[in-house]
């Protein structure tokens with residue numbers, strides 16, 4: 001294993017790194033190299049090692065080199081109080097001049113995303129996401145959830161309303177999944193009781209907003225034993241709190257120092273509103289009336305967020321019991337008010353990060369609800385409605401958009417910055 005800069009001990013060393021800076025002085029050359037762990041000064045005495053000096057001055061920033069030499073203590077050197085006198089330098093990859101710089105637009109930077117990501121601040125975003133996802137997995141495994149992996153090519157559309165990418169599948173038509181919805185419900189019908197699925201999700205929508213991508217990372221849950229949508233919401237708020245707490249504990253200081261963002265661990269429980277309350281608030285408090293039965297538009301989401309932040313000081317809030325007309329066919333309707341459903345959305349700052357629900361698990365009612373959405377239930381028997389004909393417990397779950405929560409947690413201006421590689425209507429490279 002190669003040695004990382006931060007682990008080097010004085011004496012003979014061999015180290016690899018990116019060329020960061022070269023300061024050329026009369027008789028000396030000071031070269032800084034870096035790896036993920038830190039930076040190191042290489043001190044070259046031009047007269048003693050002219051070949052090494054020549055090699056290093058000929059290189060562009062971000063060339064990748066291997067250096068052998070003597071590491072000595074040197075209290076006046078700012079970088080860790082050590083410097084490396086090289087005896088051998090090997091150029092492993094010489095770089096051309098970078099096509100992007102600090103003044104480049106986000107889209108120029110995305111063309112060269114691998115170079116853009118060399119900035120340690122950008123890397124930190126993915127370190128945060130790693131900790132967040134790991135903490136969620138730990139939370140779920142402690143509660144006996146099983147992780148399953150599902151196909152992303154399907155013969156069926158799962159989310160009426162959301163755009164779907166059609167793919168040629170030999171001589172049949174197939175789709176890229178808009179959600180792992182059917183597979184997580186299938187796992188419940190398989191008696192798995194508690195499952196989660198982390199998967200790519202595809203949406204063929206020409207949306208150019210800060211929170212839309214055409215492919216994103218979903219983190220989906222489904223579990224049985226659900227009596228009401230509240231059971232699902234409770235599971236989600238605890239899960240999110242655990243994820244953010246882990247980020248705060250492990251990386252909170254670095255996020256503050258490098259990105260200038262305070263990670264706030266949310267207090268439980270998150271505030272809750274029913275859609276009926278939302279209609280009233282929008283009308284009476286925000287002067288933005290919606291018709292009963294309407295979904296929230298972007299303006300309503302912003303106004304409601306402002307209202308909730310003022311009223312509760314909370315960055316998260318749930319909106320539950322949506323009208324049946326704006327929710328997918330798989331949502332269970334309220335027994336005492338069937339115009340409304342046992343569904344919810346979770347908002348973080350002013351963006352929806354999750355949809356969830358108790359599901360309709362009775363095959364005959366499900367078929368009826370599919371018909372109400374204008375879809376012929378026969379087209380959904382095989383591969384969906386059939387799951388519920390051979391016994392299936394009541395259940396519920398939710399789908400969390402990972403890229404959105406990362407963007408919001410770190411106050412990033414767009415989801416493009418929160419995704420390792422962004423996919424949008426006009427971007428399919430790199």
Ligand code: AMO
Nearest residue numbers: 179181203212213216353354355356397398399401
């Ligand atoms: P929904 O369609 O609300 O619900 O999607 C769930 C979550 O996925 C994220 N999301 C997106 N992220 C980036 N770009 C997009 N275009 C995009 N679309 C959605 C959001 C959203 O809240 N099957 C249900 C979930 C369920 O009920 O379990 C579903 O797919 O964070």
